[in-house]
Amino acid sequence: MAALALCAGATLSPAWAGLGMTRLPASGDDGPVTVFYPSDAAERPVWAGWQPVPLATDAPPAAGNGRLVVLSHGSGGTPWVHLDLARRLTEAGFVVALPQHRGDHAGDPGTPGPESWSRRPGEVRRAIDAVLADGRWPGLDARRVGLWGLSAGGHTAxxxxGGRWSPARFAEHCRQHIAEDFAACVGLYAELTGGPLDGLKRWLAPRALDSRFGSDTTWRHERDERIAAVVAVVPLAADFDPASLQRPAVPLGLVNAAQDRWLLPAWHGLRVLQGCTGCEDLATLPDGGHGAMLSPPPPVGGLAGRLLADPPGFDRAATVPAVEQRTVAFFQRHLLR
Structure with a gap:
């Protein structure tokens, strides 16, 4: 397990005064891109999702460090569950962009899974294009972009x-491991409760997935040469060809949560870490759950709330800021050179 202290020798940038925020408009089939950036302007409370947040909305940007980091949200996500990480990154001088992934965000959760996973890399690429083309950040280095993704966003990352995956591998994983990895295969559509219908759910789910995805053996493998460092947090990963992630194309950091009940680490993030030569274990949280790095955590109930809830013993106040600082240091090491 990686220690949570900052790596020795990491160079921290001076903090900028405020968290600037703007939204680039939707274009074509792509949704809007939320952009956070360093600003010297005063922050004012802005209603963000479910709470007021101090932001300098549409304020002039400060110079920053000339680097862009894209954050790819998980299924059903929003920008507001990544505010704390965005603030830490902008305090270090980064510009931070969050594309809205079509069919897999809070306002439109209609096509999660392989349909969304196939679209997401292109959405990230076009979000980079949009930020670089906007005149407000003229000094950004297009050759050294960072990418951070959580859950389905970790799959994108x-x-x-450099990884490759196919819908058929996802269906095959669920055929073989539906009992152990039910939540990863079915998401929020159903839950194993220990009741008399559990056997039927385990029988139906892999057959439905195989009917929908089992014949699609086409490898998905998209690279953007501008992306020079990647962090994957509790990623969905069981459908990847392990050999494709043995030696990633760029520095790859991983954050795993040992108590993750949505994506069991043994089939997903830890499997990647254990098979990877040179990947960095930014953190393996012994008491963390799937929602550990959602910060601030969303006020959700039902099955989603149960899968995202912090397990007993998880010290969020101490753990999350330390992992965020390690993430900032990772991008500083690999992008600021």
Whole structure:
């Protein structure tokens, strides 16, 4: 397990005063891109999702460090569950962009899974294009972009780090391991409760997935040469060809949560870490769950709330800021050179 202290020798940038925020408009089939950036302007409370947040909305940007980091949200996600990480990155001088992934965000959760996973790398690429083309950040280095992704966003991160996957491998994984990895295969559509219908759910789910995805053996493998460092957090990874992630194309950091009940680490993030030569274990949280790095955590109930809830014993106040600082240091090491 990686220690949570900052790596010795990491160079931290001076903090900028405020968290600037703007939104680049939707274009074509792509949704809007939320952009956070260093600003010297005063922050004012802005209603963000479910709470007021101090932001300098549409304020002039400060110079920053000339680097862009893209954050890829998980299924059903929003920008507001990544505010704390965005603030830490902008305090270090980074510009931070969050594309809205079509069919897999809070306002439109209609096509999660392989349909969304196939679209996401292109959405990340076009978000980079949009930020670089906007005149407000003229000094950004297009050759050294960072990417951070969580859950389904972690799947996106792994593909853009050099991995390849196919819908058929996802269906095959669920045929073989539906009992152990039910939540990863079915998501929020159903839950194993220990009741008399569990056997039927385990029988139906892999057959439905195989019917929908089992014949699609086409490898998905998209790279964007501008992306020079990647962090994958509790990623969905069981459908990747392990050999494709043995030696990633760029520096790859991983964050795993040992108590993750949505994506069991043994089939997903830890499997990648254990098979990878040179990957960095930024953190393996012994008491963390799937929602550990959602910060601030969303106020959700039902099955999603149960899968995202912090397990007993998880010290969020101490753990999350330390992992965020390690993430900032990772991008500083690999992008600021």
């Amino acid at each position: 792994l593909e853009l780090a």
